[in-house]
Amino acid sequence: MRxxxxxxxxYNIILNIExxxxxxxxxxCGLIDLLVMLQRVQTLYMILSILAIGLLYLxxxxxxxxxGTVTIHQNEPLVLGLIGGSVLLTLLSVFKYKKRIHxxxxxxxxxxxxxxxxxxxxxxxxxxxxxxxVSEKGIGVLLPIISIxxxxxxxxxxKRDEDLVKSVDRLR
Numbered sequence: 001m002r003x004x005x006x007x008x009x010x011y012n013i014i015l016n017i018e019x020x021x022x023x024x025x026x027x028x029c030g031l032i033d034l035l036v037m038l039q040r041v042q043t044l045y046m047i048l049s050i051l052a053i054g055l056l057y058l059x060x061x062x063x064x065x066x067x068g069t070v071t072i073h074q075n076e077p078l079v080l081g082l083i084g085g086s087v088l089l090t091l092l093s094v095f096k097y098k099k100r101i102h103x104x105x106x107x108x109x110x111x112x113x114x115x116x117x118x119x120x121x122x123x124x125x126x127x128x129x130x131x132x133x134v135s136e137k138g139i140g141v142l143l144p145i146i147s148i149x150x151x152x153x154x155x156x157x158x159k160r161d162e163d164l165v166k167s168v169d170r171l172r
Contacts, residue, residue, distance in 0.1 A: 042161075045154035046094050046107070049147045053086050053114070056143040072124045082117040086110050086147070100162045107151045107158070114151070118144040 057074060072079065093106035121141045 040097065040157070040161075042103075042154040042157035043094055043097065045150045045157065046090050049110075049150040049154070050087055050090050050094075052143050052147045052150065053083055053090070056147075057083050059143075072121070078120060079117070082113050082120065086113040086117065089113065090151070100158050100165075104155055104158045104162070107155050111148055111151050111155075114144045114148045118148075 074080065089106050089110040093103045093110065096103045096106065118141075121144070125141070
């Protein structure tokens with residue numbers, strides 16, 4: 001708890017310094033936009049999704065058959081393209097925080113890429129001859145599922161924000 005108080009104190013100091021500069025010379029407007037972006041829960045979900053897929057590249061399951069031949073490898077163009085595309089789209093979506101509809105659609109495309117990646121993992125692991133246990137395949141097979149869940153939660157939060165903005169526009 002003590003570290004949380006320290007972080008919040010530094011955060012308040014940064015906001016006070018930012019306010020002083022903004023009042024006098026209108027500098028650092030981008031920093032305020034960045035702080036607003038980081039305060040939204042969907043940004044947190046998307047960053048966690050990026051970390052999960054990035055972790056997938058690092059702890060990628062090298063699935064081998066019974067003879068020792070590698071069936072799936074992290075440098076395979078299909079797998080590398082799907083991982084890179086998912087990370088790139090989600091990262092682009094993080095910075096599209098002012099355009100919620102674009103952010104929502106980019107997350108949907110990233111979800112589709114994660115489903116395709118999961119399908120590739122499942123297909124390749126099921127076509128391995130011989131007996132292979134799930135524990136041998138590693139946690140890397142589960143990381144696209146975690147990323148999909150995080151992106152769905154981010155889309156729910158984006159939808160909630162969009163509905164709130166529409167309801168306020170109706171009242172005007």
